[in-house]
Amino acid sequence: MAKTAEATDQSPNYGFDADAKGTLDPTTVLPLVGVAVYEWDIVGDRLIWSRDAADQLKSSPDSISTGLGYARHIDPNGPAGRYDAVTCTGQCDEGAGVSYHIEYRFITDDPREPELWIEDNGFWYAGPDGRPALARGAIRAINERRARDERLIYRSDHDDLTGGLNRPRLIEELGAAIETAERSQTTAAFAIVAVDNLAVLNDAYGFDVADEIIAGVAKRIRREMRADDAIGRLSGNKLGIVLNTCTDSDLHVAVERFSRAVGAGPISTETGSVAVTASIGGVVAPCHGSTPNEALIHAQEALDEARCRGCSGIVVYEPSAKRDAARKNNVKVAAQIVAALNEGRIALLLQPIVAAGDGKPAFHEALCRINLDDGTQIAAADFIETAERLGIVRLVDHRTLDLAVARLVETPSLVLSINVSTVSAYDGSWFARLDAHLRRHPGLAQRLIVEITETMAIRDVTRAIDFVRSVRDLGCRVAIDDFGAGHTSFRNLRTLGADIVKIDGAFVERLSENEDDQFFVATLVSLARRIGLETVAERVSKDSDARILKGLGVDYLQGHLFGLEDIGTEAGITEGRQSAAS
Numbered sequence: 001m002a003k004t005a006e007a008t009d010q011s012p013n014y015g016f017d018a019d020a021k022g023t024l025d026p027t028t029v030l031p032l033v034g035v036a037v038y039e040w041d042i043v044g045d046r047l048i049w050s051r052d053a054a055d056q057l058k059s060s061p062d063s064i065s066t067g068l069g070y071a072r073h074i075d076p077n078g079p080a081g082r083y084d085a086v087t088c089t090g091q092c093d094e095g096a097g098v099s100y101h102i103e104y105r106f107i108t109d110d111p112r113e114p115e116l117w118i119e120d121n122g123f124w125y126a127g128p129d130g131r132p133a134l135a136r137g138a139i140r141a142i143n144e145r146r147a148r149d150e151r152l153i154y155r156s157d158h159d160d161l162t163g164g165l166n167r168p169r170l171i172e173e174l175g176a177a178i179e180t181a182e183r184s185q186t187t188a189a190f191a192i193v194a195v196d197n198l199a200v201l202n203d204a205y206g207f208d209v210a211d212e213i214i215a216g217v218a219k220r221i222r223r224e225m226r227a228d229d230a231i232g233r234l235s236g237n238k239l240g241i242v243l244n245t246c247t248d249s250d251l252h253v254a255v256e257r258f259s260r261a262v263g264a265g266p267i268s269t270e271t272g273s274v275a276v277t278a279s280i281g282g283v284v285a286p287c288h289g290s291t292p293n294e295a296l297i298h299a300q301e302a303l304d305e306a307r308c309r310g311c312s313g314i315v316v317y318e319p320s321a322k323r324d325a326a327r328k329n330n331v332k333v334a335a336q337i338v339a340a341l342n343e344g345r346i347a348l349l350l351q352p353i354v355a356a357g358d359g360k361p362a363f364h365e366a367l368c369r370i371n372l373d374d375g376t377q378i379a380a381a382d383f384i385e386t387a388e389r390l391g392i393v394r395l396v397d398h399r400t401l402d403l404a405v406a407r408l409v410e411t412p413s414l415v416l417s418i419n420v421s422t423v424s425a426y427d428g429s430w431f432a433r434l435d436a437h438l439r440r441h442p443g444l445a446q447r448l449i450v451e452i453t454e455t456m457a458i459r460d461v462t463r464a465i466d467f468v469r470s471v472r473d474l475g476c477r478v479a480i481d482d483f484g485a486g487h488t489s490f491r492n493l494r495t496l497g498a499d500i501v502k503i504d505g506a507f508v509e510r511l512s513e514n515e516d517d518q519f520f521v522a523t524l525v526s527l528a529r530r531i532g533l534e535t536v537a538e539r540v541s542k543d544s545d546a547r548i549l550k551g552l553g554v555d556y557l558q559g560h561l562f563g564l565e566d567i568g569t570e571a572g573i574t575e576g577r578q579s580a581a582s
Helices: 053-057 067-071 082-087 143-157 167-184 198-205 207-223 248-262 292-308 321-343 384-390 393-410 428-440 454-459 461-473 490-496 515-530 543-552
Strands: 035-041 046-049 098-107 115-126 132-141 188-195 230-235 238-243 267-269 272-274 278-285 314-316 346-355 361-371 377-379 416-419 448-453 477-483 500-503 534-537 556-558 565-569
Touching: 035 053, 046 067, 053 132, 067 082, 082 098, 082 115, 082 132, 115 143, 167 188, 167 230, 167 238, 167 278, 167 292, 188 198, 188 207, 188 248, 188 292, 198 207, 207 230, 207 238, 207 248, 207 267, 238 248, 248 278, 248 314, 278 292, 292 314, 321 361, 321 384, 321 393, 346 393, 361 393, 384 393, 393 416, 393 428, 393 448, 428 461, 448 454, 448 461, 454 461, 454 477, 454 490, 461 477, 461 490, 477 490, 490 515, 500 515, 515 534, 515 543, 543 556
Parallel strands: 278 314, 361 416, 416 448, 448 477, 477 500, 500 534, 534 556
Antiparallel strands: 035 046, 035 132, 098 115, 115 132, 188 238, 188 278, 230 238, 267 272, 346 361, 346 556, 346 565, 361 377
């Protein structure tokens, strides 16, 4: 049934009294520009128009002279027109007439403009039998407004770059596909496609070209999709594909086809042709994803595994007890981290770093711990990786920095080193926090050492150099942690411009038993001296190793052999000593 207006202010008066039941000659009415006025004798089906109505409707006068004739111009595949709005109404005329406000697509007789969107406002009046007998109203073409509205509706559901669905609509489609599969006892599937090495493409060609690449990938995949499937953009370089009525074997075939399509040849961009590959992770639902969120998680896990296999990797999710246990542990650890942050249960333990010559503490490394309710602690090694993966490591780094600064302020003789994750190191908010602390406490920078990992430096040497330079400009020293684990070249070690290099414990733990490790340490120490770097040997646990390291010229030693000092929690700082390794 066609909709009618609920309020008369939706049916404007275009130059005549719409509530009057008396006679009216529309041809004498002077309506507003672009508006045509009509009177429709419903019983006799006679439709009278204002003088220029046929021109406005781009149709012959005879074809619109009756209600049924006018109705034949209404697109049957679109919204209902006036005839249905009036004759099929369920409302009653209580004497003042019944208003209607409708919009519909009108098919014209003009091939140059074959259709018009019409806004139709009016009133119908009942005859003695209570049925509609007379209607009066006005129409106007609203093509521009309708096109604008449709653009807004389209943009609310679609991604401008790829033309596919946006994330909310894609999730809705995934949910609908899962529900349909459950009802029909079939399966659907969901795949995530991620452009490989997008960060490298951004750096090499710029963000505009990267956007062209993403759009090109979406276009290639769309050509390989079935008509009833859906594609959308999940995030920056990730596209999601909903595959209806899709089995496990169908999914394997589909993702292989998508992968081949993406890598079929270079994608043309404004700056030239760019070779592109994509990794794909997929999941079959509802068996491995009974909700959209569960399907997303499993598809992402499959994608992560595909990426580990290299460019153009493809993985379809399969249940794994080990992975499920790891996920549950991630949830547990994340909850513990957030609770510890909120409840002030983050602790810093100070591990002394002693001078190799006399064994006296030269400075300390602040090791982050979470204090549990039962009195036990979780070491950083057991939660930092999860914190990084879940995106909450910034909060941990910020709290660690605050606690370290508080300790330095409290103990003027203390020299302290703190670790910062790659995420936080390249996050302007952490550096701004450091800068603010140092401005409030002049002279403190000389007693603070910031440690970054060798892995961080390898990933992006240029950004690592900039970070080191910025920290040193504030007056702090910088140490490269775990050196040797990532096999950074000695040339990069010099280029980074750090002050201290910490030798990875893997080369120290069995030093007295391994001549190769001794050679590596000796070589590194010699190089460090030449370029002005101090050296720290990590994970020293035996006196024999300590003596060898001293003989090789290492400046400082750190590890279980020299203990761990507890400096307490945020709630209260205590002093003590533990024989626990970091």
